[in-house]
Amino acid sequence: MATLFHRHGCKAVVFDMDGVLIDSEPLHFQVLGELCQSLGFTLTWERFVPFIGKDEVTFWTWAIREHQLGAPMQDYIRTYLDRLNRFFTSTAHIPPIDGVVELLEALKREGMGIGLASSSAIRVIEDTLGTLGISQYFDALAGADQVGKSKPDPAVYRKAMEDLGVAPSECGAIEDSNYGMLAAKASGAFCVAYRNPSAGEQDLSMADAAVDSLRELL
Template sequence: MIETVIFDMDGVLVDSEPLWRRAKVNAVAKFGGTITEQLAYQSTGLRIDEIANYWIRYCGLDENCSVDLQNAILDEVIEQINSKGELLPGVLASLEWLSTTNLKIGLASSSPLRLIEAVLQAFDIGKFFEIYVSAEYLTHGKPHPQVYLDAAEKLATEPRNCLAIEDSVNGLIAAKAARMTAICVPEPGQENNPRFGIADIKLASLEQFIGSAQVKKVLGR
């Protein structure tokens, strides 16, 4: 029985994945590397240090620039969230509906805490979440399941009684490795990625969440 719903953040709650891709391209260029927004998909769902180190290796950059590259990416993402970020369709309605149930609501993200808190504040949605956890200081970020396991523990729920909502393959792998039921909401253009086949439910957007017969069955509603 599902007792808890745990949301990913980037690409699930807020339309930040395009902002992340542009920030990666721009930040890598500042340190002498060249990548495209299409290439930037390759590090979607990873933790910020893993993102920086991924592109340092890919572009053959100086390993000592890792922290500065992380900060350059993150600063641009936060700036863009505050100036042009938007909640994705169906997010607010889904959160408001869940808040009327007896289900616990949490957030488990690879993003640093300062980005999580910036998003929750910018869109006034922190009130919906009992807890939020970041993989920032964990030994491993997604696709490792630890951030989801930590969220379940904080919410006093067995992982098998959790429903995770993800947009990335790395996040989906993390949720399934934690033995959670998982919904994927792929970013437009990624819907046909066969790796999303491990999801229990696939939605085009969270606008379908409340009315989905599959979701209602999983939630026992």
């Protein structure tokens, strides 16, 4: 049985990470919320949702301006990433989203290249894939800190495609956020939207296809 991407003539598939491979938005919200609380302000879920799919710089640019924080931005980003790393490494087991492993194995059987394009830093990407136990499936990883731009800019997708050696017309993508979908579409990929309930209200109307479960792609 061919995957949806195989039927559309794709030679490679590039995954988003947060919300597609791992149901991490609630985890990021918890860690970020605790840090914000220590800095003297409360981060609500409603305030957090618009930053889903964006990088750390975007969030901390807002936080520094809105709450008149005095330290350099990189100090806040470093503290956040350190706390996030400790959270993941101290957690006994965080499973991939349902259907991820089966989809990765099916794509490998079809001879597809598999990449990842995320607004997270490459350090977070590598740590997260290691925590999930799925690093071995990926042929290319692209983080926002490597290209100097985050989604909705398509730069991370273009880097992943270049590293995979495929043209945009030969590449599929899976996204769960509006920013991510815009980046995938701008790169020229065939984009599937995964409606993740943890991602809040996201406009995914521009996607080429949409699913409520990754198993629907098999």
